[in-house]
Amino acid sequence: MGKQLFLILNFVLLWWWSSITISGSYSQNQTDRLALASFKNAIHEDPFGVLSSWNDSTHHCEWQGVFCSKRHPGRVTSLVLRSQGLEGFLSAHIGNLSFLRVMVLQNNSFHGEIQPQIGNLFQLRNLDLSNNSFRGPIPSNLSHRLNLEILNLIDNQLVWGIHFDLGSLTRLKQLLLSKNSLVGPIPRWIGNLSQLQELSLAENELSGEIPKELSRLKRLILFQLRSNKLTGEVPTGILNVSDLHVFSVSHNQLWGIFLNDVGTASPSLYFLGASYNLFTGMIPSTLTNATGLKNLILLNNNFHGPIPKNLGSLKGLYVIALGLNQLQDDLSFISSLANCSNLKTLGVEWNLIHGSLPRSFSNLSTIKRISMSGNHIKGSLPLALGNLFNLSFLGLIDNFLTDCIPHSIGALSNLQQLHLSRNMFTGEIPSSIGNITSLGLLDLSSNIFQGYIPQSLGNCKQLIELDFSNNNLIGSVPAEIVGLSSLSIALSLANNNLSGSLPLQVGSLKNLGKLDLSYNRLTGLIPASISECLVLERLHLEANSFHGQIPEALRPLRGLKELDLSNNNFSGPIPSFLAELPLLEYLNLSFNQLEGQVLEHGVFLNASSVSIYGNTKLCGGVPSLKLPLCKSSSSKKSSSTKARVIYWVAGTLLCLALLLLCLAIFYHKKKQTTTIASTSLSFENQFLRISYEELLRATNRFSETNSIGKGRYGTVFKGILDGGATVAIKVLNLMQRGALRSFISECRTLGTIRHRNLVKILSVCSGVDFRGNDFKALIYEFMANESLEEWLHLGTIG
Template sequence: MGKLLLLLLNSALLWCWILITSPGACSQNETDRLALVSFRNAIHEDPYGVLSSWNDSTHHCEWRGVLCSKRHPGRVTSLILRSQGLGGFLSPHIGNLSFLRFMVLQNNSFRGEIPPQISNLLQLRYLYISNNSFGGPIPSNLSRCSNLRMLNLIDNQLVGRIHSNLGSLPRLEALGLSKNSLVGPIPPSIGNLSLLQQLSLAYNTLHGEIPEELSRLERLTLLQLLSNKLTGEIPPSIFNISSIIYFFVSWNRLLTGTIPSDIGTTLPSLRVLAASNNLLIGTIPSSLHNATSLEALSISSNSFHGPIPKTLGRLKSLRWISLSFNQLQDDLSFISSLANCSNLEILSIGSNLIQGSLPRSISNLSASINQFNMPNNQIQGTMPLTLGNLFNLSFLNLEENFLTGRIPHSIGALYNLQQLYLARNMFTGEIPSSIGNMTLLNVLHLESNNFQGSIPRSLGNCMQLIELDLSNNSLSGPIPVEIMELSSLSIVFSLAHNNLSGSLPVQVGSLKNLGTLDLSYNKLSGLIPASISECLSLEWLYLEANSFQGQMPQALQPLRGLENLDLSNNNFSGPIPSFLAELSLLKYLNLSFNELEGQVPEGGVFRNASAVSVSGNRKLCGGALILNLPLCKSPSSNKSSSTKAIVISVVAGSLLCLALLFLSIFCYHKKKQTPTNASTSLSFENQFLRISYEELLRATNRFSETNLIGKGRYGTVYKGILDGCATMAVKVLNLTRRDALRSFVSECQTLGTIRHRNLVKILSVCSSIDFHGNDFKALIYEFMANGSLEEWLHPRTIGQDDGSGESRNLRLVQRLNIAIDIATAIEYLHKGCNPMIVHGDLKPSNVLLDNDMVARVGDFGLAKIISTMSAEAIGVHDQGNSTSTAVRGSIGYVPPEYGMGHKVSTLGDAYSYGILLLEMFTRKRPTEEAFGNSFNLHSFVQMALQDQVMEIVDLSLWSEAGDQQQHIKIRDCMISIFEVGVACSMETPTDRMDMTEVIKRLYSIKASYETKERRTGT
């Protein structure tokens, strides 16, 4: 029986061998054909009909994209279907093509996981499946494909770690895993790939240090590790791989160390050195001139210092120099040394410490230069006339320097210029009309200079402009019609803070694609033209502080995309149109200080007290209770009911007389019962309800410790309930403290004359004598159920509860809302009050939170009323003439100029607000011991921008970052917020950001953050 089975088995094997080797074997061996059919069936998208030839009427070796072996007929050796729009899955039967050497499927739409059966392709040499949507991990058994020379999985959605067994592919020459979502460290085993020439791991989330084992890759020409989270020092031994041509480690943010001084000698073939956005230090090696083929040097956003080597001028192949955001100290003489760089296209050295004047030799730069970028330096003097010789420039940025004089007319010769940034300098004179010659211009920023005269009509020739900002100058005259007809404007059009006059041209309707229109703080007048209804893309519209008149324009009704609308400080009259409540995207509405009247709508944006302002309109009524407006009178009766009205009036009058009689009797008996320590009279108290000491004693349970809310500089605050009514907060002044009485008077005078939804409301005062015959003074406020911002930021114990059993923590959006509330209150004090008021002591303990977590600014004990718009009001003082030499406010929040004897100012409040804003999001007090005399919260945050911002953010905000996208979203939001805080807390008062601008920025940051939340589904 055994011999029979053995005979049958030998016969079967013989038959299989005959099938494979005989001339007719191709038609009978269906293995490869069936594998291709399975491959075809897994593809669901074939827009170009590539697979139409894959049918039974033709041999599979004749199918499009398929190549077969000549030595082994019918066996598939190549499958090449790049860029064919194919969509679907990669069939696991692909592993049956055992003779396959080349598989090229790049630039298609394959999805799903890479099947592990691909490891059966033992003859595979080239695997190109880049630019698809493959997900899941890299198959761990790919190391079985020991003949692989090129492995390209770039630009997919692969996840997980890089397997260490990839280091056992002995013939691998190129490994491409960039643009995926890979995590974990770089396996040191990669250093075993002795034939590797190209290593591309960029745009992942790899972390850990760069393995020193990579220095064993002696044939490496491309090292691409940028945009990961790699840390630590770049191994110095890597700079000894003399074959390296392309070196990319940018955007890891936490890589440290230096660039070796002899890099030009050790890497003589270097063409690209890209190490930007890290923590590298040291100087720029002068030896780079030995790398004679160097084309690109990009080391921006590090901490390099010292001069710019003039030896860079010897590199004739140099096309790109990017050194921005470092601490380089040099004059501009190095520009002359670059004249030999005949291929130079990009020169970017912004945000350094470059000084001196722009030399005339700037015209000697390469005729091919198209980007000249030197903002935020210390460049002085005037713009050279020869700048106009760089006729191929497409990008010119000299913002935030100290350039003076006029812009030369020769600038109009830059016919190819597309973006021009000259903002925040000290240019004077008129804007040259020759700018209109730049017909390719799409971005023009000239804001914050000293330009005078009219806006040149020639700007109407720039018909590709998408951004135009001429704000914060001294421009006068009307708005040219030619500019209003630029339908290309789509992002920003700002003429704010000038002296423009006349009406808003009817051609404003041409701005159909515009997102932001800012004409605030000018002298514009007349009606808003109805044509503004055609600006359907408007999201932000700022027309405040002009002299527009008439009723609120109905033409705004079609603008359904409006998010921010400010029409305050104009002469608008009539009712508030109800359609404003129907604009569903509206998040900020300011109608204050007009002549509006009638009932305030209650829907839409009007429901959010922190998003709407209608103060300064004395004839408004109704609306949400939080607006504190009087109730609207009911409509008067018609003539047919006049008799009934007379009867009602007579009855009402009789009842009123009777009530007054009873009230007189009550007051007489009350007066007789009042002890000799009854409340005394103060002239500023007459507007408040008078409460006696005895009543406060009962309300606070004899000022017991259980009712204690907090203690301040001049008094103690208790919770109280007055005769079973609403809860209140009672601030009892400590009259033994110096200036306590002055604080009491100041607070009464201030809070007694102002009303705002973001200010603590004072209900009453008490100026009396206690039972021991001592003077007693107290202020009675609304009770804020959620306490102070101080208690939320710095609880007395870790995990302190708010009574609900949950740890007190403020989410990012809550903090933003509170920051906006505070800024809105301060803006009201500075611009909405007449005379204006300076708070003088802004800090977390003086910010209270109501039931809805709406912030209310309180404690006006140091407030100062400024009666005139003098130097005091704008924060410019003569120290010798100052009469306010005492430092006012709280340590850490007091602006530095107060310590030098300057008077209090609105810009001092801006400083305090900036510090408060930084504290809110770092949770660090400005008085921490880590901040010495030469270091403070402002500089601490400023140094962390942009690269280390997430290292200084309050750790509790990290919990909101569930994934990488949310992490990036929060990081970008925090950078913007910190930039506002830093701008407000600048040392020089005139450099500080205005509260109106703060509100705009914060609303913009919030809108951007919430939009990203909606997009990511968080």
């Protein structure tokens, strides 16, 4: 009986304990489920439908990206949603996932601030929110997460400084805060993170010196501080780490000598980047002790001395970038580089290196990029240059190289950029260059090349820039060259001895930004096909022998910023469309045979942007051009001005004819009225006619300072005629209704009336102004100390 009672009691206790456990587990499961549901609700973009499995019909431990504990069923331990295109906010309820150890939301589009509730995740070990758009400060309560091993917030929009203390996170192995907008100094407490292996604070706005405390980080593998505003010297102990793989402090303002023992102190180094600083000293030969070194990047410092000749013993070298320093000695180090079977980039540009290129230069068969510009290299290119069949970039600008370019250059089938300008190469440009169909940029300018431009260059269908300027090339401009529609940056053949006409194929340059054919012997007309070059911004054809009128084909080139047609044989008027090019900033038409009136709008308003010297038949324009005023004789006007005058005169005569017709009809109806038209003609013919140009001179171009009054129908100016007579000139505003009738009435009235304050009209002016508009004015004797007010303001005189 007792045994049965004992069994019953055990069963009751087991049932009670099970119910409590199930109830608690259910409650905890609901907490995690609700937290995840809140996380989902804060996301408004899910392009891949990764959250479609997050529904009521599926247990939350089976939702995509969610992982639960085996020891604690239903408790979420990991949330991993990497690169899913999710966009939204990070819900504050994420802090309720109290068992969470791993949260990886890398490479999404989360924005807003990082919720401080993340600080409630006591078991968190890995927090990766990199490559998002989080902004604001880093939550300071992360310092309470003593189990944290990885903190990755790279590539967000986080601001402020690293003011809080994470020095208590003794388990932290990765502190990755690059590509944000963090400011202030690097905190010293980082030196207390004894387990730290990766420190990346690159691409922020951190300032001050690198703390010496960082020398205590003896487990460092990665040290990245590039692209900040750091100053001072690099603490010596930082490089004294045997396992250090990556050391990157480029793009700061650091100085001093730090390379002396780098190879010995950091034998595991495979990336050394210290470009764009103020470092000095020599590159030590002990650098080769870092046998695994792959990237040596020391650009733009003040390093001096020779390049170590044993550099080739680093057989794993991938990139050598030593440009923009003061390195000296010869090129003998190149011979050892043949051992570097993985070498892709060799850059020693803008140093003080001298000597000739060794034959071993052609043995760098794996290399893709060679940059040796701005040195004192002499001699010729190796005949076996074609062995560099992987080469995509060759830069030897600003050296003292001579002789011909070897024909073998045509074997560089992968070459994309060839820069050989500012040397002393001679001979002809090898036609084999046309075999390099991958070529995009070709610059052979400022050498002593002779002969013809190879037509084979027409095979280079990917060419976007070609510069053969400043050589001694002869012959015509090949149609194959100007027919390359791929050219988009520039085509420059300036300062050679090219002759003949510009090929019609120039219209194929539909994407070209700059065309420079200046200082040659080109002749003929500018082809009409140039109107197809709609993207052209800079057109230089100066110092040739082009002739004819400036063509209308230039009118569609609305993007032109520079146009230079000086020192040619262009004739005729300056076309009006030049003033209508909206972006034109520089126009040079000097030393041609242009004639007629200079425009007074558009680019012509700014005399500093326009040059028209040496065209003796030009007139008018803005006063700062200091050109003579245009004469009224039609034989002196430009053809475009003639056309405009004829157009407006014809229009005026047509209007007068219609007016006469109306007056004739009115005359028949009202016989007592004299026709206005006949009156106008008879009275205008009574007076000596004065030209518009003379009135322009007399009134200082109708200056406001010459204005002595304004009336309903016009403005009165004081003027001095060519003969010296001082007159009052009333200029009619013909846009005002009734002004023409007023003109006729004043002619009639003032021609017959005598008054002590009134004299007869001396003359009239009836014609067109410089814009081609109708112009009428009355010229009176100027009477000082008297008044013409009553008569000058007559409105209706019958």
